[in-house]
Amino acid sequence: AQSVxxxxxxxxxxEAASLELGCNYSYGGTVNLFWYVQYPGQHLQLLLxxxxxxxxxxxxxxxxxxxIKSKFSFNLRKPSVQWSDTAEYFCAVTNTNAGKxxxxxxxxxxxxx
Amino acid sequence: KAGVTxxxxxxxxxRGQQVTLSCSPISGHRSVSWYQQTPGQGLQFLFEYFSExxxxxxxxxxxxSGRQFSNSRSEMNVSTLELGDSxxxxxxxxxxxxxxxxxxxxxxxxxx
Numbered sequence: 324a325q326s327v328x329x330x331x332x333x334x335x336x337x338e339a340a341s342l343e344l345g346c347n348y349s350y351g352g353t354v355n356l357f358w359y360v361q362y363p364g365q366h367l368q369l370l371l372x373x374x375x376x377x378x379x380x381x382x383x384x385x386x387x388x389x390x391i392k393s394k395f396s397f398n399l400r401k402p403s404v405q406w407s408d409t410a411e412y413f414c415a416v417t418n419t420n421a422g423k424x425x426x427x428x429x430x431x432x433x434x435x436x
Numbered sequence: 437k438a439g440v441t442x443x444x445x446x447x448x449x450x451r452g453q454q455v456t457l458s459c460s461p462i463s464g465h466r467s468v469s470w471y472q473q474t475p476g477q478g479l480q481f482l483f484e485y486f487s488e489x490x491x492x493x494x495x496x497x498x499x500x501s502g503r504q505f506s507n508s509r510s511e512m513n514v515s516t517l518e519l520g521d522s523x524x525x526x527x528x529x530x531x532x533x534x535x536x537x538x539x540x541x542x543x544x545x546x547x548x
Contacts, residue, residue: 355535357536357537359539366439366539366540366541366542367526367528367539368539369536369537369538372536413478413479421491421492422467422484422486422491422492422532423481423484423492424469424481424484424537425481426471426478426479426481427478428477428478429478429479
């Protein structure tokens with residue numbers, strides 16, 4: 324069974340600090356990888372995605388993620404966070420065989436102004 | 437394009453009752469997935485429909501069921517409600533099951 328693990332449940336940073344949120348998955352086959360974000364009071368929305376090609380993908384608002392196949396990881400990064408990045412972040416994996424999606428438990432990011 | 441819509445937005449039910457939630461996907465999207473979101477459990481996958489067929493199912497009891505209509509709209513039903521069913525139920529649509537998903541605002545269900 325596929326699973327997704329997000330290492331940090333709650334991260335607190337000051338503005339301008341760098342961010343890295345860990346995501347590891349377990350599934351031996353081909354996957355599509357996603358990061359979603361849920362800002363307070365808003366819908367879940369896509370931050371970035373990886374299907375194939377360059378393992379370093381760039382998303383909205385200056386976020387990027389790197390797919391490391393050998394480590395089954397897809398960590399999210401941002402060089403300098405802003406107060407407006409305060410949100411909950413979810414890593415998700417879709418098994419391209421069965422089309423089934425699995426989400427991590429989420430990481431709550433709080434950015435202090 | 438209009439986004440994913442879910443109705444109702446809020447529901448209060450008592451134990452033992454049943455409930456039906458509705459989801460209208462983005463026009464042209466044929467895949468609809470349902471998730472249960474709770475503070476302690478994150479997003480738990482319920483099921484996924486594509487062209488009126490359930491293709492994937494999560495680890496939920498048979499009290500949770502769903503269906504999809506020919507216009508891709510989907511409904512989710514929970515029978516014999518339990519206190520633990522209180523959660524935010526999210527619907528997401530996508531063009532293909534492996535593509536990114538577009539989420540609705542959710543239905544907040546409270547079971548008393």
